[in-house]
Amino acid sequence: MQKKFVIIDNDELLNNLIEEQVSIVFEKNFNIKFLKTHNINSLNVLDTIDLIIVNFKFIKDNYNIFINLANEKKSKIIVIFDNHVDISQFKKFNNFNFVVKPFRLKQIIDIMQDFFISYETHQKYIKISRDLIFRPETKTLLNKNKVINLTEKESRLLNFILENKENVIKKDEILINVWGITERINTHTLETHIYSLKKKLDAFEYHHSFICSDNLGGYYFNKLMK
Incomplete structure (x- = not known):
């Protein structure tokens, strides 16, 4: 079963590194699609995504969208923060995972691995x-x-x-x-x-x-x- 994945960040180097690692580890499990913040015209597309990696700046500009996604639990959300940012305002969202720059790619891979295992084990039969x-x-x-x-x-x-x-x-x-x-x-x-x-x-x-x-x-x- 393939799942959909999107990254919303303008950091080209980070995008390329994550794309490479995700492709290696999750090639059979995910339809991999990378979006950039300045290319998104309609945020409705996010309703069809299973896992999102997003820069915190994008959430600040589109707060209600991500509140709805978190409340409806339609998507697993990984938020990337710069190391000087206060992340306490996001802690109330249990569906969010947080990584702070600089971080190891293994942190993101481990979160995605847990997400996919959780998906597997919640199938009915x-x-x-x-x-x-x-x-x-x-x-x-x-x-x-x-x-x-x-x-x-x-x-x-x-x-x-x-x-x-x-x-x-x-x-x-x-x-x-x-x-x-x-x-x-x-x-x-x-x-x-x-x-x-x-x-x-x-x-x-x-x-x-x-x-x-x-x-x-x-x-x-x-x-x-x-």
Whole structure:
């Protein structure tokens, strides 16, 4: 599932750095679109954006727009401040995250990672087969006869495989998207979690392997045809 992302700032260097890092880490998860403050003619476009990085000066000039966005919780908002600015006036908005210059790009990447994980876990359910359901929010697999709990990593792993069920997914793609780019996880850990997840799926006794590997070591979702 792709999400929409926008940055509203006139700092060209910052825009380019964020764009590069976001493209590397979230290429499959986000439709990436960068807007600049002096190019925005209609702020209604912001209603369709999931995550916004915005310079505090733009909020000062368009305060009501961002109050509405924060109250309606339509968008995750990251506000960038200069280091001499008092940010206390923005603290009442729980939906805002704040970064102060100078900052590390990892701060923004971590916020975006948390946002995407939160989005994943608030989906209601995903159908794996005709009567087998996966609920990310409760981390459970269930059909009419049985309920099995998943660990957090198993839930995120299954969710990512199902999101990419038309493709063979390389191991490094899974490691980046499920464990996060900052974690040092080897392929043995991934294989252990795949094995554990497959055992839990097998417990429903469909006599079918939902997760398979190809001859190059990638993984893919194997749909149950009947």
